[in-house]
Amino acid sequence: MQVLPPALERLIDSLARLPGIGRKTATRLALFILRKPPGLARDLATALSQLHQSIQLCSCCFSFSESDPCAICADPRRQADTLCVVEQSGDLLAIEKTGAYRGHYHILHGVISPMDGIGPEEIKVRELQARIASGTIKEVLIATSSTVPGEATASYLIDLLQHAPVRLTRLARGIPMGMDIKYADRHTLARAIESRSQAK
Amino acid sequence: MQVLPPALERLIDSLARLPGIGRKTATRLALFILRKPPGLARDLATALSQLHQSIQLCSCCFSFSESDPCAICADPRRQADTLCVVEQSGDLLAIEKTGAYRGHYHILHGVISPMDGIGPEEIKVRELQARIASGTIKEVLIATSSTVPGEATASYLIDLLQHAPVRLTRLARGIPMGMDIKYADRHTLARAIESRSQAK
Numbered sequence: 001m002q003v004l005p006p007a008l009e010r011l012i013d014s015l016a017r018l019p020g021i022g023r024k025t026a027t028r029l030a031l032f033i034l035r036k037p038p039g040l041a042r043d044l045a046t047a048l049s050q051l052h053q054s055i056q057l058c059s060c061c062f063s064f065s066e067s068d069p070c071a072i073c074a075d076p077r078r079q080a081d082t083l084c085v086v087e088q089s090g091d092l093l094a095i096e097k098t099g100a101y102r103g104h105y106h107i108l109h110g111v112i113s114p115m116d117g118i119g120p121e122e123i124k125v126r127e128l129q130a131r132i133a134s135g136t137i138k139e140v141l142i143a144t145s146s147t148v149p150g151e152a153t154a155s156y157l158i159d160l161l162q163h164a165p166v167r168l169t170r171l172a173r174g175i176p177m178g179m180d181i182k183y184a185d186r187h188t189l190a191r192a193i194e195s196r197s198q199a200k
Numbered sequence: 201m202q203v204l205p206p207a208l209e210r211l212i213d214s215l216a217r218l219p220g221i222g223r224k225t226a227t228r229l230a231l232f233i234l235r236k237p238p239g240l241a242r243d244l245a246t247a248l249s250q251l252h253q254s255i256q257l258c259s260c261c262f263s264f265s266e267s268d269p270c271a272i273c274a275d276p277r278r279q280a281d282t283l284c285v286v287e288q289s290g291d292l293l294a295i296e297k298t299g300a301y302r303g304h305y306h307i308l309h310g311v312i313s314p315m316d317g318i319g320p321e322e323i324k325v326r327e328l329q330a331r332i333a334s335g336t337i338k339e340v341l342i343a344t345s346s347t348v349p350g351e352a353t354a355s356y357l358i359d360l361l362q363h364a365p366v367r368l369t370r371l372a373r374g375i376p377m378g379m380d381i382k383y384a385d386r387h388t389l390a391r392a393i394e395s396r397s398q399a400k
Contacts, residue, residue, distance in 0.1 A: 003296045005266040007254040011247035017240055018229050029218050030251075031290050034264055035309075038252040040217055045248035047211035051230075052238040054207040064234055066205040090231050096203045109235075 008034060060131075062107040062124050064089050072105060079103040081138040085128060085157065087111050087145060095143065103141070106131065111149040112156055120156060128157075132164050139167040146173060208234060260331075262307040262324050264289050272305060279303040281338040285328060285357065287311050287345060295343065303341070306331065311349035312356055320356060328357075332364050339367040346373060 015026035033041050058070035082103030095101050110123040144150035174192035215226035233241050258270035282303030310323040344350035374392035
């Protein structure tokens, strides 16, 4: 027998399509929304309806933006000769939060992953080459994740761009801040030793 | 500077109002929704907009329902003389999933919690008394949670209903199924010993 009202069931079904949200969490969230005054449901519904209408990809760096070019590409105070290549918009946000980077970005919108049928043609690699070919770029900082597909994508880009007239750099690999050496995994520790820096 | 497009920021703000979802998870969910075709956002928005419109409280048991009385209260195959008193609709769902209960329900919509200013007047206690006073109820199974406010609510109800012409029962407390005795906490184990049942 049908225990849940169909309207609640539909919300649970939709919520359960989100990553990391199973049916149990979806049910908990849906019941929470139902118990609250309708304002929360309305705000969420409005934000969701407007999302794809108002957001597009910046035609320059391919980040999500309400304007084209995006705020970063349009900002004259940022260094237009440096590109940071990231997998997804979430990576851009993480780098922006550090405040340590003042250049432009290039969002690949994915990683090369032959197992999933994703080659260089499926991500914004050609667009990266076009930006470099335009001649204004001096440094390309490859900031893909330190995962197997992230490393594969970085290797592919380094091969592809090795003769381009730009400085190719990568994020440093090593011990995360605040980590006790004895808890670091051996690959990280090995990398930290290989890439050791001059202390004095 | 504003890194996130305002439309994305609004969705993140709304998602972060849900329980157990912080800003980091909200950002991850919002970016996921943005990367997917607009169908997901549309389905979610529709489900959210229709939620409060189509769902009301059953005037009999106070569960959320699209009809009044709800499907359970209206079902002639269920035992109308037995009431299971639960805190919230989620508890009703959990009990329904067991298939072990065939009576009606009464949703309190909360627990007595003086620290939060919630007394018997704030939850559906008076309505429970009215249902019992109608004379058709033979058993009231108190199924509040085994938490401090859940136990306090159960004690209050037992006091309140001790002279009512109904059989008052509670869920059994003991070792959960599949649990190794040595990992059971001592309160649960003590309760399981006190409430031991005849094996043969």
